[in-house]
């Protein structure tokens with residue numbers, strides 16, 4: 077098969093780190109981190125960040141910390157924590173004993189907040205959330221100071237301690253940094269550092285009822301862990317001056333360098349965790365691991381391999397400019413990987429019964445079939461052939477148009493690994509529907525070639541009817557019809573773009589018996605139909621398969637249009 081050149085695309089962060097090492101910055105050390113908030117499942121965008129952070133330290137010899145940014149107890153759940161760790165491991169990365177939590181630092185962060193109050197660089201504000209928003213100003217108008225901004229240090233210290241003690245209701249007070257209400261950067265207009273939330277935390281239980289804001293916790297967590305390169309997505313560029321302000325005004329043990337890169341956007345896909353949660357909660361999908369979801373759990377269930385996801389992340393590169401990556405490129409990556417790995421089998425999705433009139437009634441032959449033409453070491457298997465078969469209904473036409481070369485009355489075709497057959501009769505029901513075909517076979521063509529050299533124009537897949545395994549097969553299409561469903565600027569909702577036909581369930585597909593007992597997660601190519609993966613919904617005797625991807629390579633077209641040239645086969 078021809079492949080596309082997979083030369084390593086540019087990655088400016090690699091270059092920065094290489095320079096830093098060259099000049100002995102951080103004494104030549106590299107420590108990155110992956111800091112998910114446990115408020116949803118990881119998605120393919122996170123994979124980009126994971127591959128980048130773990131990939132860099134693998135390349136330069138360092139470590140990557142795994143840190144849960146668990147500052148928001150209302151939205152965080154242990155289910156998410158477990159799934160996130162599972163998904164990072166599945167992707168193939170190991171954080172060893174470097175598992176951390178922002179909540180490990182709550183006490184330290186509190187002490188630092190007290191220091192800031194004492195230095196008159198933070199104050200307790202008693203405006204409501206509404207008022208704070210109002211006072212903040214806009215991009216074009218400066219903010220107004222809160223009437224509490226100049227409240228005495230002693231009073232703020234007392235109130236902050238009592239906030240911690242649980243004396244006040246949610247929303248009555250917050251702690252704010254005292255920076256600059258007129259700053260052109262809104263993030264510097266006295267941002268909130270702490271708010272009261274009387275909620276249990278999955279790690280600290282009821283110890284705290286005030287929680288630090290992400291912006292107050294994040295940079296200091298990095299500093300506490302000695303992170304050298306704090307890599308994040310572009311939307312945090314405007315927050316960097318604030319992180320720097322905290323780091324400069326608190327006695328932290330170090331000052332990590334923040335580097336921003338453009339997040340991954342994928343066509344026909346939403347990536348915000350809030351929207352993904354809505355898809356789950358509103359029942360548009362069956363769950364976070366629905367195979368139509370861009371979550372790693374969904375992709376895994378769909379049949380994606382970790383290698384395919386990693387190759388994709390390498391291929392898209394790392395830059396600063398926002399772009400929409402074509403979904404077809406992700407599909408190309410999975411096809412490329414499965415082509416090498418997936419065993420070929422035969423399965424018929426929409427069967428029509430075929431009787432081979434001149435084949436002995438009691439005979440069964442076990443014919444040799446190649447498991448993977450890309451991998452001779454995969455060997456061969458035996459596939460039963462008998463008088464009654466299933467063929468794909470759409471491989472037959474009673475009145476075929478010119479370009480239809482498959483089975484038709486009077487026409488001969490090849491059955492893969494088996495014989496030439498010729499259609500001699502068509503049986504219809506009372507409504508005129510074709511329900512059965514009668515064919516004859518040519519015994520001299522066993523294995524698929526005619527000794528007299530005659531040719532046929534089509535080779536069809538098939539399954540022996542008495543040996544067929546009944547299976548449910550789930551076919552997936554894009555979850556969204558619009559290329560950029562997250563774009564709601566025209567007033568529409570991302571939900572408006574949901575594809576009503578994204579899932580088609582085929583209740584009784586017929587599969588060759590060799591895959592009757594295939595365990596959940598195993599992947600196959602059904603010849604001519606695509607790659608499929610066994611779903612955990614399978615029961616003994618009734619496997620359920622998800623189609624991972626079709627065989628049709630739409631990326632080839634995209635690549636051609638974009639002038640990406642094919643690499644020669646070595």
Ligand code: ATP
Nearest residue numbers: 111112113121122124125308309339340348349350
């Ligand atoms: P939300 O969707 O709620 O904004 P988030 O995407 O910021 O959440 P986090 O759990 O905070 O989710 O993300 C963890 C890390 O993954 C962050 O460093 C973030 O920058 C990175 N990340 C998240 N989404 C993407 C994306 N689409 N592309 C690249 N990196 C991403």
Ligand code: MG
Nearest residue numbers: 112113145290
């Ligand atoms: Mg986030």
